[in-house]
Amino acid sequence: MILVHIDHDLGTRAPGGVTGVDPLSLQALAAARTLDDAVTAVVAADGDLPPAAAAELRAHGASGIRVAMHPGLADYAPQATARILATLVEEVCPRAVLAAGSARGNEVMAHLAAILDLPLATDCTQITIGPGQSEVTRARWGGNLLEEARVHASILLATTLPHAFPVTPAPAAGEVHTWTPQVPDADLLVRVVERVMPTGAVGVGLSEAKVIVSGGRGVGSAEGFAPLAELAELLGGTVGCSRVVTSAGWRPHSEQVGQTGTKVAPDLYIACGISGATQHLAGCKSAKVVVAINTDRDAPIMQVADYVIVDDLHAVLPAVIEALRQ
Amino acid sequence: MNICVCIKRVPLLGSAIVLTEDQRSIDTSRLGFTVSPHEECAVEAAVQLVEEHGGTITLLCLGPAAAVEQLREQLALGPDRAILLEAADEVEPQATAALMGAAIEADMAATGAPYDLILLGSESADTAGYQTGIRLAHRLGLPAITNVKGLAVADGQVTGERAVGSAREVYRAPLPAVVTTKDGLNVPRYPSVPGRIKARKKAIDIQQVPLPAGVPAGAPAGGMGPRMEKLRLIVPVSEAKGAQDLGTGDQAAARLVEVIRQIGVLA
Numbered sequence A: 001m002i003l004v005h006i007d008h009d010l011g012t013r014a015p016g017g018v019t020g021v022d023p024l025s026l027q028a029l030a031a032a033r034t035l036d037d038a039v040t041a042v043v044a045a046d047g048d049l050p051p052a053a054a055a056e057l058r059a060h061g062a063s064g065i066r067v068a069m070h071p072g073l074a075d076y077a078p079q080a081t082a083r084i085l086a087t088l089v090e091e092v093c094p095r096a097v098l099a100a101g102s103a104r105g106n107e108v109m110a111h112l113a114a115i116l117d118l119p120l121a122t123d124c125t126q127i128t129i130g131p132g133q134s135e136v137t138r139a140r141w142g143g144n145l146l147e148e149a150r151v152h153a154s155i156l157l158a159t160t161l162p163h164a165f166p167v168t169p170a171p172a173a174g175e176v177h178t179w180t181p182q183v184p185d186a187d188l189l190v191r192v193v194e195r196v197m198p199t200g201a202v203g204v205g206l207s208e209a210k211v212i213v214s215g216g217r218g219v220g221s222a223e224g225f226a227p228l229a230e231l232a233e234l235l236g237g238t239v240g241c242s243r244v245v246t247s248a249g250w251r252p253h254s255e256q257v258g259q260t261g262t263k264v265a266p267d268l269y270i271a272c273g274i275s276g277a278t279q280h281l282a283g284c285k286s287a288k289v290v291v292a293i294n295t296d297r298d299a300p301i302m303q304v305a306d307y308v309i310v311d312d313l314h315a316v317l318p319a320v321i322e323a324l325r326q
Numbered sequence B: 001m002n003i004c005v006c007i008k009r010v011p012l013l014g015s016a017i018v019l020t021e022d023q024r025s026i027d028t029s030r031l032g033f034t035v036s037p038h039e040e041c042a043v044e045a046a047v048q049l050v051e052e053h054g055g056t057i058t059l060l061c062l063g064p065a066a067a068v069e070q071l072r073e074q075l076a077l078g079p080d081r082a083i084l085l086e087a088a089d090e091v092e093p094q095a096t097a098a099l100m101g102a103a104i105e106a107d108m109a110a111t112g113a114p115y116d117l118i119l120l121g122s123e124s125a126d127t128a129g130y131q132t133g134i135r136l137a138h139r140l141g142l143p144a145i146t147n148v149k150g151l152a153v154a155d156g157q158v159t160g161e162r163a164v165g166s167a168r169e170v171y172r173a174p175l176p177a178v179v180t181t182k183d184g185l186n187v188p189r190y191p192s193v194p195g196r197i198k199a200r201k202k203a204i205d206i207q208q209v210p211l212p213a214g215v216p217a218g219a220p221a222g223g224m225g226p227r228m229e230k231l232r233l234i235v236p237v238s239e240a241k242g243a244q245d246l247g248t249g250d251q252a253a254a255r256l257v258e259v260i261r262q263i264g265v266l267a
């Protein structure tokens, strides 16, 4: 049997609409199905699993659903969730425990690994399990490098790299079993105590944007971003930038694309005055079309671009804006 | 406040990754080294907290002897002293947390000054396991708040904020605690010349660490307890796109507008 930790926002989401099940957790479920027919989805929450959420898990291959109900889980509590998984691991002795390679999935699994004193393979793109040992391929360096590793453990703990395992419908029985676990207070110490919603108008988020006009050191200054912002607006997109730009304080970090910034997947990524360091490319390699505007023909970004303009961005961008306005 | 900040020396990758012949490491012979932006932000946060509350900052690094270079760079920004746990090979997260935990306990016993806060990056730039901070917290019996882009200390409590889309989740824990930080928490300062000069005289305590039994780095498997064994590294091949040159100036601008129209992103 494989256990799959299902992240959710059942307790906090606005009523109606989506089921509250984390879409990336469905990818972990998909990965589990490639390893075993018996796949148990584990949900730790403060109340019953809504029927729509149970149906979604069933439709994605959960042959069993275990719901741990605890009043302390009204909002996300990583260590308590891991403790619940640890108790279940002892009870059912699974071959593996999987979760999404998201901030939360990796966090819960790291707690679980620490509790069980087992290795944890994060951000896997491939998984095979055998008796007493498993083999994984996992992402390093924000996906710029892959590692093949053998995990010597009777239970494999792993998380799945986002979008490495496609979600396909796979109806399964998925009978729901609910239980009330014991959770020591110390495990509930760290949990979400408050949510701060953004004030004022929120523009298009980087990760959802269809068009990103991104600037690097070549833009030269905070003021230099004016034509980038104007072009982004004309195209219904948003501004992105490199780390050099955020460390100089020209733009906020929420706009940084890359390994330690945001990973983006727009239809169009216009890189202006960005050299294309691996750590930057780690964030924009899922862009459908890349246009690079750079004075240096040999800049690495020119190798990964679909279209290049070898020229000063400050000459090109105003001309593009003017042409678009006509 | 006594703060310990854990940092890791990593290569400053260029535009292409070259592996060593055995394909188990990155060929770093032509590369410089640095620490991850996540950890730069952890150091900056510690410096700001000590500016506000007073206290001392100790840097802790598990890595090769050459990591003294990264420790000096970070010492130039304000931390008081550093401890280097010297390990030649890559050490996996279980062992890293065990070694750092033991070093932290020994250091607190020796100085008589317990740490209020232990900061790490949310994940290392190179191996990216997302677990060392949490394992360290369990090892030390402390609460862990992770992935923070906002950090404050007041009344014996630490508050951490995590970004979720454009919203923020707030976490709170009593001190002492472990907190892992993310790039964007702050804008790290640049070192000043006096800072660099002072850093040269700051103490770096270099300790040779015996790898704990059960998890020797690079040792063959079998009877060693559960562990993850690196087999080889692979550089994913990205297909050369053969970019189309749109020319320069107004001509390029006109052609780019055509491309934009073709893609269909214009409303």
Ligand SMILES: Cc1cc2nc3c(=O)[nH]c(=O)nc-3n(C[C@H](O)[C@H](O)[C@H](O)COP(=O)(O)OP(=O)(O)OC[C@H]3O[C@@H](n4cnc5c(N)ncnc54)[C@H](O)[C@@H]3O)c2cc1C
Residues within 6 Å of the ligand: A215, A216, A217, A218, A219, A241, A242, A243, A244, A245, A256, A257, A258, A259, A260, A261, A262, A272, A273, A274, A275, A276, A277, A278, A279, A280, A283, A293, A294, A295, A296, A299, A311, A312, A313, A314, B011, B012, B013, B034, B035, B036, B037, B125
């Ligand atoms: C662990 C780690 C994580 C990192 N994470 C990130 C990350 O998330 N995101 C990120 O971006 N970086 C990240 N970095 C930093 C990264 O290594 C590079 O330093 C950074 O991406 C370079 O930014 P840049 O391209 O703007 O600057 P540069 O590399 O300096 O490039 C500037 C470019 O602008 C061009 N140029 C100059 N003037 C003009 C002009 N007038 N018109 C047109 N072109 C011009 C130049 O030819 C050059 O190619 C990380 C680094 C490390 C070590």
